[in-house]
Amino acid sequence: MLNIPPIRSRYRRWLYGLLATVMAVSIIISSPQVTYGQSWWRILQQGVQAIQLSSLSDQQEVNLGKQINQELVKSGRIKLSQNRQLNQYVNEIGRRLIPYSDRPNIPYTFQVVNDNSINAFATMGGYVYFHTGLLKTASNEAELASVIAHEMGHIAGRHAIEQMRNSAVTQGLLGAAGLDQRTVVQIGVQLAYNLPHSRKDELEADQMGLRMITQAGYAPSAMVSFMKKLMSSGGSPPAFLSTHPATSYRIEQLQASIDPRSANAGMGLDSQAYQSRIRSIL
Numbered sequence: 001m002l003n004i005p006p007i008r009s010r011y012r013r014w015l016y017g018l019l020a021t022v023m024a025v026s027i028i029i030s031s032p033q034v035t036y037g038q039s040w041w042r043i044l045q046q047g048v049q050a051i052q053l054s055s056l057s058d059q060q061e062v063n064l065g066k067q068i069n070q071e072l073v074k075s076g077r078i079k080l081s082q083n084r085q086l087n088q089y090v091n092e093i094g095r096r097l098i099p100y101s102d103r104p105n106i107p108y109t110f111q112v113v114n115d116n117s118i119n120a121f122a123t124m125g126g127y128v129y130f131h132t133g134l135l136k137t138a139s140n141e142a143e144l145a146s147v148i149a150h151e152m153g154h155i156a157g158r159h160a161i162e163q164m165r166n167s168a169v170t171q172g173l174l175g176a177a178g179l180d181q182r183t184v185v186q187i188g189v190q191l192a193y194n195l196p197h198s199r200k201d202e203l204e205a206d207q208m209g210l211r212m213i214t215q216a217g218y219a220p221s222a223m224v225s226f227m228k229k230l231m232s233s234g235g236s237p238p239a240f241l242s243t244h245p246a247t248s249y250r251i252e253q254l255q256a257s258i259d260p261r262s263a264n265a266g267m268g269l270d271s272q273a274y275q276s277r278i279r280s281i282l
Contacts, residue, residue, distance in 0.1 A: 056161060058106055064181070065125020068188035069109070072123075075189070081112040081132065089277050090130060093145050094152075100215040102156040102208065110148065118230065122151040123192055124160040132281050137229070141277070142222030142268025145213050150223075153208030159201045163191055199245045206250055210257055219266035220258045227251050 056064075072078050081087060087110075094110040108126040113119075116133040123129075128151045130144075138144040154160065164187050171187075197205070206223070214220045231247045268274075275282065 058103075061158075061161065062106060062125040064184055064188065065109075065123050065127045067181075067185045068123045068125075068192065069111075069127050071185055071189050072192060077189070077193070078129065079114045081114045083112065083280055086112050086132075086135070086278065086280060090135075090144075090148070093141065094128065094148055097145065097149050097152060097212050097216050100212045101152050106155075108152070108155075120147050120151055121192055122154045122160065123188055124155070124158075124164070126155055128152065128155070135278050136281060138226060138274070139229070140222065140269050140271050140274045142213065142218040142266070143226040143229075144274075145216070145218050145268055146209060146223035146226055149209035149212040149216075150205050151209075152212065153205030154197065154201065156208055157201060157204050159197055159205070160188070160191065162201070163197065164188060167191060202245065202250065203253060206254055207257065210254055214266070217266050218268045219264050221263040222268060224251055224254050224258070224263075227254070 073080060090110045090112055094108055098104050098108055103126075106126045108128065110128050110130070112135070113129050113131050115131040116136075117131055118133045118137050119131045120134050121129050128148065130147065134147065135144060138147070164184065167187050167190070168183075210220055210223055213223065227247055228251060231251070
């Protein structure tokens with residue numbers, strides 16, 4: 001048989017419990033807390049919006065990449081090309097490379113940017129961008145594929161997430177609760193063009209990219225020929241090569257990984273065929 005206390009007694013217990021909880025929360029909110037620049041009240045308000053970059057899931061990364069992409073376009077930092085044939089061509093190459101990526105299961109998005117500067121970059125979640133200036137500079141499809149594969153290598157290595165975490169620490173934004181979603185997107189937009197990749201990241205992306213184009217059937221020599229072309233073109237180096245290590249060292253490392261007997265074996269070296277595919281921007 002259940003022993004049920006009187007209603008008045010149960011009401012008092014409930015009231016005392018409620019008062020104790022309210023007092024405890026008031027003490028936490030009103031007391032000084034070391035929260036790495038965020039109040040406990042703000043953290044409570046953020047709730048599930050707090051993001052731990054160290055344990056970011058693929059879906060979270062894709063969602064954040066989508067928001068970063070939207071902000072890049074909305075802010076006017078990039079102007080996406082509406083050339084359907086050109087975008088289709090870049091997507092064809094990207095789709096050919098995806099099965100050979102270390103992260104083939106995320107939804108990659110390849111986009112052409114209307115900009116005559118020679119540049120390419122990637123953000124988290126599979127978003128990859130190529131300036132029309134870079135497409136014009138490439139001599140053939142294999143050279144363009146090598147740049148696409150290199151940027152996919154950064155995504156496969158989660159380099160954007162690593163750089164985002166480092167940036168948040170440097171700016172004093174990363175606390176015990178992680179980062180709120182808006183801050184993550186803002187940092188992602190800032191990093192999109194700064195390209196603060198480390199020596200290790202660049203070399204890793206080079207090797208991943210080389211492996212991807214080779215397995216996809218492209219001539220591996222194209223990655224080396226494109227880097228040599230950019231290095232000897234004069235003037236300041238393109239943005240995506242303005243990093244450490246030096247391009248000459250990266251070329252040496254790539255050449256050491258390519259068998260000379262099969263360097264030119266593969267597709268994508270036909271310059272005329274390539275020119276016909278991008279003739280709309282020539």
